[in-house]
Amino acid sequence: MSRKEGQKLKLLALIEILARETDEKHPLSVPRLVELLAQRGIEAERKSIYADIDTLNDLPGGRFEILQRRGRGGGYYMADTPFELAELKLLVDAVYTSKFITARKSKALIEKLGQFTSKWQQAELSRSVLVSGRIKSQDEKILYTVDTLHRAITAGVQVRFKYCDWTLDKRMVPRHDGKFYQVSPWTLVWENGNYYLIAYTDGQLKHFRVDKMARAEELPDAPREGADAYAGFDVNTYTQQLFGMFNGPAKKVTLRCENRLAGAMIDRFGTEPTLVPRPDGEQFDLTVTVQVSPQFFGWVAGFAGGVEIVGPADVRAEMKKVLDLLQQRYR
Structure with missing residues (x-):
């Protein structure tokens, strides 16, 4: 192997070591870097390591950022990685909680995401996010x-x-x-x-x-x-109108709500609908377009009387039919 080829191999090995073995809390000294390179069959002098780190830091575009932590237990560490740890945690949580990704595929994806940070931070990604009642898909x-x-x-x-x-x-x-x-x-x-x-x-x-x-x-x-x-399709408006992603006829519905439920209504329909205070000072009305379905009536009933369908009359009548049926079932 020529000296030039050996230098390229050494740089690649050094990048891998710094990326996987170091972070701000786990720097490596130059003697330790020499040892890890030797374990990969690459001989290196201490002086050459300093020069290699300078070379990596000077690459155009600032692709690598290798910093030094001075003092006892200090050394060099990779500061610039493709993802911040907090970003990786968000991605891991999204994978873990997705029903459509199987448990086996979730594990494999999370392991792959872990390759974008140090092995020390990767351990923090191996965590369970508690999701009540979440059933993972069995089909990849x-x-x-x-x-x-x-x-x-x-x-x-x-x-x-x-x-x-x-x-x-x-x-x-x-x-x-x-x-x-x-x-x-x-x-x-x-x-x-x-x-x-x-x-x-x-x-x-x-x-x-x-x-x-x-x-x-x-x-x-x-x-x-x-x-x-x-x-003319607005996906956010569309999903706001649906309940449990069940289709139904789209209608403008006026809801009368207790004041304590203002936050729940904003969470569901956003800030665009106007919350109109009632004269009693304890309730408000809002008018929204929803796709009327049994799931919508179940959503209203879930507030245990805190939300009332004021109109239109046909939607209010459908709600009454649902409640009458439930009353007969639980009589």
């Missing part, structure tokens, strides 16, 4: 379905898939006797730990849960449709 095919949908969206073509439901014996069975759904995909939404596809079909935009899709395929010869409908 969803990752490939998501990839297929992304490719189709980028290419501007339609997709087809079989859409499934769970049976009592815990099997996923296609709807409509196994016929393919053919839709024009526009965007993917992550809501309540699940992926949903927003697609144009039958003259309107609809959503489909990605983990219920089977045999998703791109259709390269079928250009995507629904550009005009999607041009």
Whole structure:
């Protein structure tokens, strides 16, 4: 091996050691760096290490930042990494709590994320985030379905898939006797730990849960449709109108709420709707557009009388039917 090739190999090994073995709390002395290089079969003099660190710090673009901590127990450490530890923790939490990622794939992804920081900080990523009642998917095919949908969206073509439901014996069975759904995909939404596809079909935009899709395929010869409908689409408004991602007719509904629930309403509908105080000083009204469904009525009932549907009359009447049915069931 030529001296030039050996120097390149030494620099690469030094970068790897600094990236994985050091951080601000765990610097390495130059003698220790020499030892670790020797363990990799690379001989180095102490003077050359100082020169190598200067070379890495002087690289154009400031790709590496290697700092020195002086004093007892001091040494050199890699300060500039692709991700801050706090950023990696956020990514790990997102992976861990996602229902659509299997437990095995979650573990593998978290291990890969750990390669972007030191081994000392990686240990902090191996933590469990407590999520009550969270059930992880058992099917890794969803990752490939998501990839297929992304490719189709980028290419501007339609997709087809079989859409499934769970049976009592815990099997996923296609709807409509196994016929393919053919839709024009526009965007993917992550809501309540699940992926949903927003697609144009039958003259309107609809959503489909990605983990219920089977045999998703791109259709390269079928250009995507629904550009005009999607041009005026606001995904945030759409998800605010839905409850549990269940479809229903969109209607403007006026809700009368106890003042203590102002925060709950803002969390659900954002700051745009006006909260109109009532003369009694204890309640307020707000008018929002929602997709009226049984899940919406269940959401209202969940406030145990703190929220009342004031209008329109037909939605209020539907709420009463739901409550009458529940009263009969629990009589």
